Amino acid sequence: MAVIKATGKGIGLLARLIRAEAEGEGKLGMLMVGNVGVNRVRSDCLDFINIRSIRDMVFQSPGGFEAVRKPYFYQRARERDKRLAKKVIAGKRYHPASFALWFFRPTGGCPVQWYNQRSAGRYKAHCFFVPSGQDCPKVYGAL
Secondary structure, eight states, X not given: OOSSOOOHXXXXXXXXXXXXXXXXXXXXXXXXXXXXXXXXXXXXXXXXXXXXXXXXXXXXXXXXXXXXXSGGGGSOOOHHHHHHHHHHHTTOOOTTSTTOSEEEOOSSSOOXXXXXXXXXXXXXXXXXXXXXXXXXXXXXXXX
16 A cells, blocks of 8 residues: 555656666665655655655755756656555665655765754665654654
């Protein structure tokens, strides 16, 4: 059962996003970027108030994803990437992105905090950051 509403177009958008943001991180890295996207739709807090759909999340501006400004994002979604998108839409979570709302690729190590958000950990080149349960209770809510 889906934890967020997703049309065929939404699944394709999420698939394109996770590929463009994390293809170099492999399947697990792409799933983690998908977790961040799904969490942003679910959260309704901080930078993500009124993000109600995958489309809203993917094209959020300001504060959205860098990949949507690059041609690679606009390639057709591949079936294997759609399968990954469907997993995170169904509620599968992958540590350290399980409850993350942000990630970035630092030049060095992951900072303990990034814009006052706590580090959840690193996977390959990406560092993931989580909000507090007080600031964003829906991120931590039951699926």
